[in-house]
Amino acid sequence: MEKHYDYEEKVSEESHNFDFNAYMRAKTKAVNLALDKAVPLQHPEKIREAMRYSLLAGGKRVRPALCIAACELVGGDEKTAMPAACAMEMMHTMSLIHDDLPCMDNDNLRRGKPTNHKVYGEDTAVLAGDALISFSFEHIALATKGVAADRVLRVIAHLGKAIGSEGLVAGQIVDIASEGDSNVGLDTLEYVHIHKTAVLLESSVVSGAILGGANEDEIDRLRQYARYIGLLFQVVDDILDVTKSSAELGKTAGKDLVTNKATYPKLLGLERSIEFAQNLTAKAKEQLTIFDKLKAAPLLGLADYIANRQN
Amino acid sequence: MEKHYDYEEKVSEESHNFDFNAYMRAKTKAVNLALDKAVPLQHPEKIREAMRYSLLAGGKRVRPALCIAACELVGGDEKTAMPAACAMEMMHTMSLIHDDLPCMDNDNLRRGKPTNHKVYGEDTAVLAGDALISFSFEHIALATKGVAADRVLRVIAHLGKAIGSEGLVAGQIVDIASEGDSNVGLDTLEYVHIHKTAVLLESSVVSGAILGGANEDEIDRLRQYARYIGLLFQVVDDILDVTKSSAELGKTAGKDLVTNKATYPKLLGLERSIEFAQNLTAKAKEQLTIFDKLKAAPLLGLADYIANRQN
Numbered sequence: 104m105e106k107h108y109d110y111e112e113k114v115s116e117e118s119h120n121f122d123f124n125a126y127m128r129a130k131t132k133a134v135n136l137a138l139d140k141a142v143p144l145q146h147p148e149k150i151r152e153a154m155r156y157s158l159l160a161g162g163k164r165v166r167p168a169l170c171i172a173a174c175e176l177v178g179g180d181e182k183t184a185m186p187a188a189c190a191m192e193m194m195h196t197m198s199l200i201h202d203d204l205p206c207m208d209n210d211n212l213r214r215g216k217p218t219n220h221k222v223y224g225e226d227t228a229v230l231a232g233d234a235l236i237s238f239s240f241e242h243i244a245l246a247t248k249g250v251a252a253d254r255v256l257r258v259i260a261h262l263g264k265a266i267g268s269e270g271l272v273a274g275q276i277v278d279i280a281s282e283g284d285s286n287v288g289l290d291t292l293e294y295v296h297i298h299k300t301a302v303l304l305e306s307s308v309v310s311g312a313i314l315g316g317a318n319e320d321e322i323d324r325l326r327q328y329a330r331y332i333g334l335l336f337q338v339v340d341d342i343l344d345v346t347k348s349s350a351e352l353g354k355t356a357g358k359d360l361v362t363n364k365a366t367y368p369k370l371l372g373l374e375r376s377i378e379f380a381q382n383l384t385a386k387a388k389e390q391l392t393i394f395d396k397l398k399a400a401p402l403l404g405l406a407d408y409i410a411n412r413q414n
Numbered sequence: 415m416e417k418h419y420d421y422e423e424k425v426s427e428e429s430h431n432f433d434f435n436a437y438m439r440a441k442t443k444a445v446n447l448a449l450d451k452a453v454p455l456q457h458p459e460k461i462r463e464a465m466r467y468s469l470l471a472g473g474k475r476v477r478p479a480l481c482i483a484a485c486e487l488v489g490g491d492e493k494t495a496m497p498a499a500c501a502m503e504m505m506h507t508m509s510l511i512h513d514d515l516p517c518m519d520n521d522n523l524r525r526g527k528p529t530n531h532k533v534y535g536e537d538t539a540v541l542a543g544d545a546l547i548s549f550s551f552e553h554i555a556l557a558t559k560g561v562a563a564d565r566v567l568r569v570i571a572h573l574g575k576a577i578g579s580e581g582l583v584a585g586q587i588v589d590i591a592s593e594g595d596s597n598v599g600l601d602t603l604e605y606v607h608i609h610k611t612a613v614l615l616e617s618s619v620v621s622g623a624i625l626g627g628a629n630e631d632e633i634d635r636l637r638q639y640a641r642y643i644g645l646l647f648q649v650v651d652d653i654l655d656v657t658k659s660s661a662e663l664g665k666t667a668g669k670d671l672v673t674n675k676a677t678y679p680k681l682l683g684l685e686r687s688i689e690f691a692q693n694l695t696a697k698a699k700e701q702l703t704i705f706d707k708l709k710a711a712p713l714l715g716l717a718d719y720i721a722n723r724q725n
Contacts, residue, residue: 150579150587201544206536225517226590229540233512233547234579240551241574244567252563256555259570263552268461268545276461279537 121397123404127168130181134167135159137185138192141242153223153231157196160214165336165409166191169304170311172401173325176394179315186246187258187314190239191307194262197235198271198303200228207279236266250314258310265306274298287365293334300340301333308402324390328402331387336409338380341366342373343414351414384410432708434715438479441492445478446470448496449503452553464534464542468507471525476647476720477502480615481622483712484636487705490626497557498569498625501550502618505573508546509582509614511539518590547577561625569621576617585609598676604645611651612644619713635701639713642698647720649691652677653684654725662725695721 138158144151167188174184203210203218204225210218220228240259247255264270278295281287308329312322345368367376387406391399449469455462478499485495514521514529515536521529531539551570558566575581589606592598619640623633656679678687698717702710 147579147584147587147591149591150583154579197544201540204537204540206540226515227587229512229515229517230583230587232544233508233577234583236544236547237551237574237577237581237583238579240548241571241578244571244574252567256563256566256570259567260552260555263548263555266544266548267552268458268465268549270548272461272541272545272548273458276458276538276541280458280460 121400121404123401123408126401126404127164127408130168130171131164133181133185134164134171134188134192137189141186141189141246142193142238149223149227150230150234153219153227154235156222157200157213157219157231158193158235160216162192162195162214163412164192165405166195166303166307169307169329169402169405172405173308173311173317174315175311176325176398176402177312177315177317177321179311183247183249183314184311186242187262187310188307190243190262191303191310193235193239193242194266194271195303197232197239198266198275198299200235201232202275204228207275247314254313254316258313261309261313262306265302270298270302274300274302282364284365289370292365292367292370296334296337297330300337301330304333304336305329321393324393325402328387328390328406331383331390332406332409335380335383335387335406338367338376338383339409339412341368342376342380343412344368345373347414380410432711432715434712434719437712437715438475438719441479441482442475444492444496445475445482445499445503448500452497452500452557453504453549460534460538461541461545464530464538465546467533468511468524468530468542469504469546471527473503473506473525474723475503476716477506477614477618480618480640480713480716483716484619484622484628485626486622487636487709487713488623488626488628488632490622494558494560494625495622497553498573498621499618501554501573502614502621504546504550504553505577505582506614508543508550509577509586509610511546512543513586515539518586558625565624569624572620572624573617576613581609581613581617585611585613593675595676600681603676603678603681607645607648608641611648612641615644615647616640632704635704636713639698639701639717642694642701643717643720646691646694646698646717649678649687649694650721650723652679653687653691654723655679656684658725691721 139155142151142154142158144155170188170191171181171184175181199213200219202208203213204220211221212218218228219231223231239262243255243259243262247258266272268276274295274297277291278299281291281295305326308325309322312325317325344366367379371379384406388403391402396403450466453462453465453469455466478496481499481502482492482495486492510524511530513519514524515531522532523529529539530542534542550573554566554570554573558569577583579587585606585608588602589610592602592606616637619636620633623636628636655677678690682690695717699714702713707714
């Protein structure tokens, strides 16, 4: 009986002391290893080098962490989620490479390094993005083990929708169309943010949940959680763009102001944008109350991490 | 008994008189309808318009026809193969849109119309291609009916490999690297052709076979068939480039000569290139001898069609 109490106390203590930074370090390390292994350097080297350059440039690996954490939360393990987790990061990287192209946002700096096309040329940058999209699906289909094929297909369909003309691409096209348009309101801004950012975070979380064997109710809650942190992610991005330097961000800062882009600070003011972000964080966390608090600690931590990140 | 003979004679007559043109007309019509339905015009319109512009520009639909014909050959039906057949055409269209970009081949004319970026801008053309890649996988995963999920996953994995840095993208990157290089030999030329063209034809045929329930021996034979017609396709393309006008081709003719590109006519001469093409056609047809000749008529016809096409 005493032993039982000891155990309960230990669990409670662990829950309270959940070391989020250690969790993220461990997941980032595992994801980086898996990405390195998934895209080895092979003939033709130039395209592989270009893919690896951006893929292994040291991103925060938020999407893979979300995917793995959601899988673990519903009873799955890291290994089961890893191919999908890598695919989420490959898709994110692809969107950065293509968005940075001269014909799009024309950016020179990304994750503190010259953008892909600056190093490898525009042609290779376009092709590296194309290869990352198709490989993401191939990798989920081939490397996911121990999950029924219909669940894997569901993940692929979900990811496809998140990337294409109902997802990332839709967000980017509306974003480009609204550039320099001083009449852009909150509705359009939210549409762009949901499609450019939230859908891939949602896909990361939902895919992890599906692969981990979640029931539909759990998937629904996790989808809601992901939508809140997805919007949160972009609101924080907008706030950082006006409050941080390029060196701190590892990409061009103040760009939204220069390009006269609609942002939350511009439409709501900085104070209310910060309030909005806090509200979104609280709502995201609310969705996780159906789960055991200890098990939900990584996703609760990820919500705080996205809210409080400094770059 | 007489009735039985009548039937046999009719079958034999049909086999002999297989109307390839009618077959292709029927399949093209069905594929065009399916493509139109798969990518409806919806918000955001601009990206959908750009996707539909190139997708519905009246291509020959060789890849969808190969996919459906392979499925039917092994006992499947058109409906089962249609989502994959559409995906093959979407991938082909994507590769044309991206290859035509100013940073790649910089082409103004395709299928007799201005290229995608000429109409919609480079940014939208890049995004339309991205959306077509991801939608292809989504469409196969969601719209394929009546096939075990593990077979659908196999098709997705095969297609992923055909598009990425081991397929189309590899072909394009080596093609770009060897432009203007007067030392390019037959090995490199074959590598480019196999990767730029043959892999997607192979994926079309093999996917149709998998979805139709082919056994591994049948899949192997059909893979070989596809590799021969894939190389054939490109040899004929090279021949047409030096023997036809832009108006006849619906795209810029003589371009290979102007850009000093390695081609079969340049490396082998026109005569030996034509011989090589005839040889490939014969080898492709040989692979189909394990099948009933009547049932193989569409794929036999497609080999001739690719060999004898005039644009």
